[in-house]
Amino acid sequence: MKQFEIRSYAKKELALLYFPTAATPHAAVTHLMSWIRRCSPLAAELEKLGFQKTAKWFLAREVRLIIHYLGEP
Secondary structure (H helix, E strand, O other), X not given: OOOOOOOOEEHHHHHHHHOOOOOOHHHHHHHHHHHHHHOHHHHHHHHHOXXXXXXXXXXXXXXXXXXXXXXXX
16 A cells, blocks of 8 residues: 655545545545544644634645544545
């Protein structure tokens, strides 16, 4: 399996890596954002970095945090 690359990802791109069988990209994003909200330490760290829930992209530093708390997709 290919090693996961830490880089900037469109929100739907990363969400589909976590939820490849989601019915739609929107559903995948909804699931991923739900996971992020449920992980209080992750949500707090992202907030410190200035992440906005309406952002269309996860920056590499945000992806690094997501991987740290949720694991690789």
